[in-house]
Amino acid sequence: MEKNRELAKIFDRIADFLEFKGDSIYRINAYRKAARVIKDLPEDIEALYKEDRLKSIPGIGEKIASKIQQYFEEGTIQKFEELRREIPEELMVLLDVPNLGPKTLRLAYQSLGVRNLEDLKRAVKDGSLARLPGMGPKKVDKIRKGLEIFLRGQERMLLGEALQIGERILGHLSPLAIRISLAGSLRRMKETVGDLDVLATGDRHNIIQGFVETPGVTEVLAKGETKASILMDDRQVDLRVVKEEEWGSALQYFTGSKEHNVHLREMAKERGLKISEYGVFSIETGDRLAGTTEEEVYHLLGLEYIPPELREDRGEIEAAREKRLPRLVGYDQVKGDLHVHSRWSDGTADLEELAREGARLGYEYIAITDHSRSMKIAHGLDERRLEEQIKVIRDINSRRIGCHLLAGIEVDIHPDGSLDLDEAVLKELDWVVASIHSHFHQDATERLLAACRSPWVHCIGHPTGRIIFSRDPYPLDLDAILREAAATGTALEINSHQDRLDLNDIHARKAQEMGVKLALGTDAHHLGQLWMIRLGIGVARRAWLESRHVLNTYPLEELLALTKKGIRRK
Ligand SMILES: [Zn+2]
Ligand SMILES: [Zn+2]
Structure with a gap:
């Protein structure tokens, strides 16, 4: 199918060249159409060429067929080469x-x-x-x-931003569609997202009209029979309305990843099947065998259903074949947030507000982890203020006005590996996150190893220090940290703030495999950031984590018991 893509690209480019030259619109459209037909073809174009069946493809006429033939015989298309010599391709x-x-x-x-x-x-x-x-x-x-817009569109956006745009569109379109879903890297919860893809079934006209009228749309880039593209927050969103019976195969196809789908296509081929956005077909008879649901598509290939977050060709297809996919932690299984700032340091919410908001979100607990003393710009707490805060937290909990607040801290790790607060106060706390906030260029390994070995530290916060689109991780031997964390029973954080997502999916998976527990925390500084826990759960799922690997899925009593046990072991 590699050749299908390549040929489609050549025909599209020829159309570009002709458009640039002001050629006839009929000729331009003929090439565009050929490109689309070939790209969407469920069969291998090279096989069709070898069987002399090019002209049997609907939408491919005499002229285009002869150009395809030329491509396979001479390795290129004459017309394309001429145009390329005439006009610089990068201009197109x-x-x-x-x-x-x-x-x-x-x-x-x-x-x-x-x-x-x-x-x-x-x-x-x-x-x-x-x-x-x-x-x-x-x-x-x-x-x-x-x-x-073009330049911004070339970049990717944060998962959190993409998710908010996507949900606005879903909210607006859901009443108009029979089925609707986000697709692409956003559905896979990848940490950054390019264009947004939305897929729907139902009345085409209504859905497309509703889509271009979504509040917040700044420009309609294209509007056709089955597809439309808009700009929203300067981001391109593409909608496709597909036939009801093609829902599963289309959703599977447009969710990707490319690597996952390539692997799946190869597997299908071995079983005498062709898989495309239109369905799963028998190569021999051409019969359509599946495609209404994604489950059907995977089952026909002899696979367990693979959740979107796993579709990266990182072993999930093999695991699905052997029926050993993990039972991923669910978006509704998290019982609390383990990294939240309040007004006591640089947050904006007061403690009581956080307790009430936690209850509203259905949480059992929220860990209050304000900054420690040396974070002066963040009004970090010294021992005296922390003692005071602990009292206030115990008082709020005794009044049972909301979810339980864990008395905690995000304690700074000094460049020499020592902690920013006395152990006399640290040992009173329910939950201690230790983080690096300074000397980012210094190798952080020794600092983090020391923090893991501290009997008072439950968790390492944003372990690599990276900030997406703006700061690389500090120099670090992550394997050494993972080994030490496993040995000392120290959890590592999946910081769930959209700018961080740290640990990332690959590191978190490795941590679990090495026996380290993970803790999700939004690092919220405002009530309006608590929703980002979802992004962290997305990372956890992409890391193949089950609920037992994630501390926040444990009920309060078990969480407290587990973390105490960790301390005793050290
Ligand atoms: Zn921090
Ligand atoms: Zn923080």
Whole structure:
């Protein structure tokens, strides 16, 4: 199927070139259509070529068929090569810049020598684009805006941001659709997301109309019979409405990952099956055998159903075949948050508010983990204020006004590995998270090993220190930390804040395999951040964790007993 993708790309590019040259719209559309047909083809195009059946493909005419033939015989398509020599290919990417049509692009190319993205940015900036005939400040302004979106769209966004956009759309469209779901890397809960994909079944017209009218849509990029694309918060969201009977195969296909799907296709082939977004087909008879539900698709291939978070081709297909997939921790199984800041340091909520909010969320407990003394800008607590806070927490708990508050701290680990507070106060606490907040360039291994060995530390907070899109992990021998954490019964955090997600999925999986317990904490500084626990659960699921591996799934009494036991062992 590799060749299908490659050919589709060539035909799409030919259409781009022709569009740029101002060729006939019929010819352009013929190439676009060919690209789409080949991309969506459930069969291997090379096999069809070998069987001389190219012309039997619906939508492929004489001319296109001969070009496909040329591709397999000569390794390329003459027309494509000619166009490539004529026009720089990197220029074609710019056809995707919103508000910059092929005519303007051609003008910029011919008059200003714009050949790539860098050239275009310069021409917008230095005003040369605005001086071209037919261009004015208004038009250039629109192109500038389009360029900004194009550049941002090339980047990825945080999982938390993507999830919020996705849920707004689901909320708006659910009443209009029979079935609806997020797809792509967002459904797999990957830590960053590119474009957002939404899939639905039901009345096409209503759903697509509803989609482009979703509150917050800033631009409708495309609107067709079965597909539409919009911009929301400057992010592209693509919707596809599929047939009811193709729901399962389409959802499976558009959820990915690419690697997972490639592996699945190979497996299908060995069983005489073809798998595509339209269903699972017998290669021999062409009969459609499954596709209404995802479960059906996996079962037909002899596999257990694979939850989306596992679909990365990291052994899940083998495990599903041998019926040994983990029973992943559920989004509804977490009984509390183990890393929350209050007004006592740099948070905004007071303790009573947190207790009430916890109850509203159905939590049994929330650990109050404000910063310690040396975090001066965060008004970190010294021993005296911490003693005071413990009293207030015990008082709130005795009044049973909400969920139980665990008296805790996020204690700083000094560069020499010592802790920021006296052990006299640390040992009074229910839950001690130890974290690094300074000297990020120094190797952190010894510091974290020392923290693991402390009898008062229950958990290492954001263990690698990375911040997505802005800070790399500090230098660290993570294996050494995992070994020490396992030996001392110290939990490692999956910091669930959207900027951190630390440990990440791969590290958390390794930690579990080495016998380390994981603790989820949002690191919330406001009530409005407590929802991010979901992101942490997503990471835990991507890490193959079951509820028994995650401390927050234990009821309060068991959690307290477990963590005490950890301390005794040290
Ligand atoms: Zn921290
Ligand atoms: Zn924190």
